[in-house]
Amino acid sequence: GDSVTQMEGPVTLSEEAFLTINCTYTATGYPSLFWYVQYPGEGLQLLLKATKADDKGSNKGFEATYRKETTSFHLEKGSVQVSDSAVYFCALVVVRGGGNKLTFGTGTQLKVEL
């Protein structure tokens, strides 16, 4: 079946540090890839997405590139802020008989300190 593996957290960084959160996937089919973010006490929000190999998704200074050869979709940001503290989920969807069934990774908590 489909699965997503992402690095364990929590990840603690100082403000303005560089962020990388690793994500790899397995899928039977050609998936679209996503990063969702969950701020404390809130539901998930779509952060960025990529639908085909070598696509780069970007939003709010975050970027991730769809690497088919390594089945990866690592999240990066050049300079994190305290407001980026949240839980980040990597996810995929494979269009298979219709629907929007997302498979999520376990989430990585990011804490950014001053």
Next chain:
Amino acid sequence: KAGVTQTPRYLIKTRGQQVTLSCSPISGHRSVSWYQQTPGQGLQFLFEYFSETQRNKGNFPGRFSGRQFSNSRSEMNVSTLELGDSALYLCASSSATSGSGELFFGEGSRLTVL
């Protein structure tokens, strides 16, 4: 435009009881999905409805059921509650008919089973 609304936000039940959770999607969205979020298992897909029909189903026992109404509002029901059903239940809606993976999540209903 109003977001996804879930009610109730918090509830406490005892083992053996049943519970019904409600979700109002974003206006115009016809796809509604439900996910269970727990610290141990992460985000697990429950089911998805589109135009009142269940389009996808996750690997949950028959105690978990759902439905969608003609106005796209959805409910999920859990019967004979167990301690392990304690979780945050997230509803998500989508305007896409299939496979976009772009979901809009509500803030969730936090269920505690005693």
